[in-house]
Amino acid sequence: MKTRIEVEPELIEKLEDIIGNEWVVTDKEVMLDYVADETAPTVCPEPAAAVVLVKPDTSQEISNILKLANQWKTFVFPRGGGTGLVGGSVPTENGIILSLERMNRVIELDRQNLMIVVEAGVTLEKLMEAADEANLLFPLHPGDEAAQVGGLVACNAGGVRAVRYGVMRNYVKGIDVVLPTGEILSLGGKTLKNVAGYDLMHLIVGSQGTLGVITKVILRLYPRFKETATLIIPYESRHKALETIPNVLREGITPLAIEYMERGLMEESAKKLGKEWPVKRGKASLMIIATGNSKEEVYLEADRIDKIAEQYDAIDTLVVENRRKQNDILSIRSNIYLTLKPYIMDVLDVAVPPANMEKLMDELDEIAARYGMYLPMVGHAGDGNLHPHVLMKKAGGAKEEDLEKVKREIYSATLSLGGTITAEHGIGKIRTKSLNDFLDKKTIGIMKKIKRVFDPNNILNPGTIIS
Amino acid sequence: MKTRIEVEPELIEKLEDIIGNEWVVTDKEVMLDYVADETAPTVCPEPAAAVVLVKPDTSQEISNILKLANQWKTFVFPRGGGTGLVGGSVPTENGIILSLERMNRVIELDRQNLMIVVEAGVTLEKLMEAADEANLLFPLHPGDEAAQVGGLVACNAGGVRAVRYGVMRNYVKGIDVVLPTGEILSLGGKTLKNVAGYDLMHLIVGSQGTLGVITKVILRLYPRFKETATLIIPYESRHKALETIPNVLREGITPLAIEYMERGLMEESAKKLGKEWPVKRGKASLMIIATGNSKEEVYLEADRIDKIAEQYDAIDTLVVENRRKQNDILSIRSNIYLTLKPYIMDVLDVAVPPANMEKLMDELDEIAARYGMYLPMVGHAGDGNLHPHVLMKKAGGAKEEDLEKVKREIYSATLSLGGTITAEHGIGKIRTKSLNDFLDKKTIGIMKKIKRVFDPNNILNPGTIIS
Numbered sequence: 035m036k037t038r039i040e041v042e043p044e045l046i047e048k049l050e051d052i053i054g055n056e057w058v059v060t061d062k063e064v065m066l067d068y069v070a071d072e073t074a075p076t077v078c079p080e081p082a083a084a085v086v087l088v089k090p091d092t093s094q095e096i097s098n099i100l101k102l103a104n105q106w107k108t109f110v111f112p113r114g115g116g117t118g119l120v121g122g123s124v125p126t127e128n129g130i131i132l133s134l135e136r137m138n139r140v141i142e143l144d145r146q147n148l149m150i151v152v153e154a155g156v157t158l159e160k161l162m163e164a165a166d167e168a169n170l171l172f173p174l175h176p177g178d179e180a181a182q183v184g185g186l187v188a189c190n191a192g193g194v195r196a197v198r199y200g201v202m203r204n205y206v207k208g209i210d211v212v213l214p215t216g217e218i219l220s221l222g223g224k225t226l227k228n229v230a231g232y233d234l235m236h237l238i239v240g241s242q243g244t245l246g247v248i249t250k251v252i253l254r255l256y257p258r259f260k261e262t263a264t265l266i267i268p269y270e271s272r273h274k275a276l277e278t279i280p281n282v283l284r285e286g287i288t289p290l291a292i293e294y295m296e297r298g299l300m301e302e303s304a305k306k307l308g309k310e311w312p313v314k315r316g317k318a319s320l321m322i323i324a325t326g327n328s329k330e331e332v333y334l335e336a337d338r339i340d341k342i343a344e345q346y347d348a349i350d351t352l353v354v355e356n357r358r359k360q361n362d363i364l365s366i367r368s369n370i371y372l373t374l375k376p377y378i379m380d381v382l383d384v385a386v387p388p389a390n391m392e393k394l395m396d397e398l399d400e401i402a403a404r405y406g407m408y409l410p411m412v413g414h415a416g417d418g419n420l421h422p423h424v425l426m427k428k429a430g431g432a433k434e435e436d437l438e439k440v441k442r443e444i445y446s447a448t449l450s451l452g453g454t455i456t457a458e459h460g461i462g463k464i465r466t467k468s469l470n471d472f473l474d475k476k477t478i479g480i481m482k483k484i485k486r487v488f489d490p491n492n493i494l495n496p497g498t499i500i501s
Numbered sequence: 502m503k504t505r506i507e508v509e510p511e512l513i514e515k516l517e518d519i520i521g522n523e524w525v526v527t528d529k530e531v532m533l534d535y536v537a538d539e540t541a542p543t544v545c546p547e548p549a550a551a552v553v554l555v556k557p558d559t560s561q562e563i564s565n566i567l568k569l570a571n572q573w574k575t576f577v578f579p580r581g582g583g584t585g586l587v588g589g590s591v592p593t594e595n596g597i598i599l600s601l602e603r604m605n606r607v608i609e610l611d612r613q614n615l616m617i618v619v620e621a622g623v624t625l626e627k628l629m630e631a632a633d634e635a636n637l638l639f640p641l642h643p644g645d646e647a648a649q650v651g652g653l654v655a656c657n658a659g660g661v662r663a664v665r666y667g668v669m670r671n672y673v674k675g676i677d678v679v680l681p682t683g684e685i686l687s688l689g690g691k692t693l694k695n696v697a698g699y700d701l702m703h704l705i706v707g708s709q710g711t712l713g714v715i716t717k718v719i720l721r722l723y724p725r726f727k728e729t730a731t732l733i734i735p736y737e738s739r740h741k742a743l744e745t746i747p748n749v750l751r752e753g754i755t756p757l758a759i760e761y762m763e764r765g766l767m768e769e770s771a772k773k774l775g776k777e778w779p780v781k782r783g784k785a786s787l788m789i790i791a792t793g794n795s796k797e798e799v800y801l802e803a804d805r806i807d808k809i810a811e812q813y814d815a816i817d818t819l820v821v822e823n824r825r826k827q828n829d830i831l832s833i834r835s836n837i838y839l840t841l842k843p844y845i846m847d848v849l850d851v852a853v854p855p856a857n858m859e860k861l862m863d864e865l866d867e868i869a870a871r872y873g874m875y876l877p878m879v880g881h882a883g884d885g886n887l888h889p890h891v892l893m894k895k896a897g898g899a900k901e902e903d904l905e906k907v908k909r910e911i912y913s914a915t916l917s918l919g920g921t922i923t924a925e926h927g928i929g930k931i932r933t934k935s936l937n938d939f940l941d942k943k944t945i946g947i948m949k950k951i952k953r954v955f956d957p958n959n960i961l962n963p964g965t966i967i968s
Contacts, residue, residue: 146747146856192694201694203703204671217943224854226884227659227668227924229707231936231966232948236670236703240696257753280613286724286794327753387691389613417693457694469698476684480954481699487950499698 041084052098059087071116076379079121084128091136093249101216112243114185117178120462140164148255154184170255173199184248190240192458194291197416208252214489243495245488259325261332264360266352267343268316274346275318276392290323292416303373304366377429384448385457388418397447407432419457466501508551519565526554538583543846551595558603560716568683579710581652584645587929607631615722621651637722640666651715657707659925661758664883675719681956710962712955726792728799731827733819734810735783742785743859745813757790759883770836844896851915852924855885864914874899886924933968
């Protein structure tokens, strides 16, 4: 990659004029927290050396910064919570890091319309709390609660509840976005339906900070479900576990989550937390969360699921109703990532049509065997999204020189099953080559032209999505 | 509008070479069915004189036709079921009408993934039947069952069930689309989540045949609900009726439909059908459809709704469980459009944040009073979408010369309440001026550039969305 400009003192002065000295940071120590995200170090791109960090407080300040950057042809890297897994926010060129952290206000909780209006820097944690205080629910839970709303929208995040609630796109009703040329657009609003022209909002959703900087978001909220139960359903056969799923869904039961998990991995993760995985039998398990407005409703749903699972040779289902114990199970599930983290070379994010999950896992087994490696698979089985964790050699994983080949084989297998190389993590900076390899040239050609419509000087988050 | 080209014999010959003589139609009699849609004659644009109708059978044929048209700079007007209300498919320039009617095959009903793959020319009626045969449900019901899937997607259609099920966008998982330059793109697929680059599919949804011709669609299906009950809840006060709605939704009850209706209009519509409107009291009513998997479930939901309505001074609620009687009510509701049709100057399609529906109706009353006109309002009250029917003077409506002023005032009132000029009908050809007047110039500027990315010679459905 080429360096187009160094951070010149004059640029810093101009930035200080826009947002004040205290919000323009050049201290290298501070900067360390802003030049990486959660991407595994093996694949995370190198940050550029000459970067300046700005922390604007309003859309207008961001507009002024972008106008300046556009005039100077300086790269700008918008940054939310830094929880991404594909280097989407890493500043790979000299330029400006634009952190949304100060824009963290809940602007309005609208109980009448069941909506919340927040600034982009509001964290998922704060969003959930605000909804909760109003006795309402933000239905999704896309992983790390330090993620910020702007980032969640920019990445069209998913998470474990997608099987019932879908992805961020389904909840975004309006956004304010500052274009690289400085224009501030308000798209959508509190209406539930809107077909006034091309839906630019839905184009910005998922564009990973390459078309504009999202500054404000209107999200739809829902009434809360009152009770949940977590089912752990063990199976000797992975195939039987996966076969259960479409049969549950076809019965009109849509659980909050349907996760596939391997017992060995769960036990390891539990151990790291000083806890015990509560199920001793079966190689493969489904974790299914049933919900309802009363204990009876939850019990009925759990019972229906259990009866279906039995038909597919499930071993004794564990139904956990105690809230603390349910949280324990979820924390063990979440801790898989931290358990494996020191050994991870790359966490993939492939998805296939849900019914092809079995075939995909079989193919992955074959690939793993071919490379003589252990390939842990954690997956949102209900929606066909699997996260194969490619580990380092020292943890029984792949040789570093094989990483690209392994990924290529996994992507090929996924695409031949009608799948996609990324379901919820995004392309970011580390998957642009794969996008080019696996998406057709015509589609990519249109994407490049759309990038140019919004960002004629290519200043915003370069190297992300568009290579 | 300028005429750029006449239909030359050479063009017709070339079209015949592509799809065969029998599918190239120039007969003026036949053409009459292809140059208008359901738009009220008062506002429907005049069709051009020199048009040729083609009926291709494959995406490849459409690609060849578009390549030819692009080379010749001939306008092309894609056409689905012709059920639109904003002139979106009316050929307002000399050129080619491209009907999708032959591409009406159900390609696959995928029970494992709960999806259906259809060609764009499949009608809503056929789609519903195909889902039904598989004991599954296509959840939306966007009005006229003669509408075709391609058109429903191109218009991001809504309908009475949007309060629970949202709009077409929520069900479209993949599309094949032929660009005006002839490229065939396959976007999305049977995956439930996909963030591999900009979401071009979601940009095509709602673009009303101006960015490409949709030829194939993958739609998500759902398990069927088994039972329904239709509640007619009469009120003396419109305000009380509307106040009921957010309180139902906040309780976690999401009915299949929540429609607002005025008794006078319903009685008139029933009379035209030789039926009787079953409710004799109250000026305003809500029609709410409760659903469930058993009669008990439906009864419980109906009872909860009724109890909430009572708190807002509802008069005796009528609960109709008999299927035939429920259908009668729905047919009376649907017949409003036909009852008013001979007198309609324009059916508007405004939407506001649902809780602002009351205020919008008050404003519309004032506008109606100012113009001394009767302004029937039929509305999807649950999602804030209202269809004010601007009638002709002879039916107690507005003077023809006032129509533009009336619309302008209605749009102004809508926008000042945070609304949109069109929720589900689209901009088509008759609302481009209003879009220009009421949407900001910067947003329209981006839309125009996007149009150019897809359609550099502006051959596809000119005058629609982009004026």
